[in-house]
Amino acid sequence: MKGDRKLSYVFPRNFKISAPRITRGEGIFLYDEEGNAYLDAAAGALSANIGYGVKEVAEAIARQTAAVPFAHGFTWDTSVTEEAASMIVELAPPGMDRVWFVNSGSEAMEAAIKMARQYYLERDGLGSVKHLVIGRQNSYHGSSLGTLAIGGSVPRRKLFLPMLHDHPKIETHYCYRCPYGLERPACGTRCAYDLEKTIRRIGAQYIAAFVAEPIVGSTVGALVPPDDYWPVVRDICSRNDILLIADEVMTGCGRTGSNFSVDHWKTVPDLVAAAKGLAASYYPAGAVLVSSFIAEAFGKGSGFFAHSHTFNGMPAASAAIVAVLRYLKEHGLVENAAKQGRLVENELAPAIARAPLVGEIRGKGLMWGIELVADKQSKAPFPAATAAANRLKAICQRRGMTVYPGKGMIDGVLGDNIMIGPPLTVTEEQVRRIFSILGDSLEELAETLA
């Protein structure tokens, strides 16, 4: 019954929170059942990349669903899935000409690491011991046990630690709090070169892949690497015969102002995981973009990737991808993300950086992170119990705007950030409004905490 919030059969994300009930979306706004409007400055989870209420996408999905929603990929092929793959390849870095479809970002990353392992078995025979995946502290690659094992997000890992395979981790380029206590440029990008040290210590013969988010998302809040980072890790992986996997689940499909974020550094990974922006939250869809040499090894070898899910590449999901990517292209949304990103970088971010609680604001395109601190000078974080990021989220929401909070990036416990990542359809006026609400909310948070 409408308004009866006591009775629910849904196992909620959080039993302690009563969330507003959303009934519709239009553009960058969500509306609840009481008619309140929320400017979605987080695009859901940086996933509703073309905004809400795009009729042609909904109609394309409906048409395909009416024709045939599902045709099991083990037995059938469909032209709409072929079309989706060709549109993705058109966006992809050079040399990536095969697409493995999945239903989420976690599934894309799980498939990517399993594909990396199997690639070496196909190439070198079943005796290959290449199985480890080097990841980084402060990273998130998904919620399955396989992807949690390669990620470094302490809050998400700690309850399940005894169930995780132990994969090695290197430090992240967290320059604001350099893990080595160094400063740029004197540091010589040690965090990138340490990859090679780790490989030597373990032995490249045991390592299948190195995996990283080109711009780190939710665990730190839009952490942009130094310009030489990706070229350096690309070179280290190539020289050591290790696959480079870019997790572009959040950063891909135009979010940061280029098709894929690795394009900013002209780096070509061996495998790329994409999801959120691919069907832009109109359908659960993800994909692994595969370099031709990897696909060839499978083709010449067993011919069969020993991994699948029932709904891989289902036609209705493919129809959503085709319609979303067409919309992205026709409306110049990748270019718009770059343009609005320049406005933030040159004007709005420097203004927000002056707020007393802001330690750092960082990002690219339409993916921005704001790290909150109790003391600007010393960079002292808030006590975890303050829950500063969640409080800021609540204040923003009361003011009619949603943001994406994160915590624990300093040591797994301390550290608060929020991310701003609106739909890529956002206008200059709307971007200014987002940063104006954010500025007012930061002031209110400062008053509350004083």
Ligand SMILES: Cc1ncc(COP(=O)(O)O)c(C=O)c1O
């Ligand atoms: C970088 C990254 N990888 C993987 C995932 C997992 O994606 P999903 O939630 O669709 O499983 C996320 C989700 O936030 C992500 O940001």
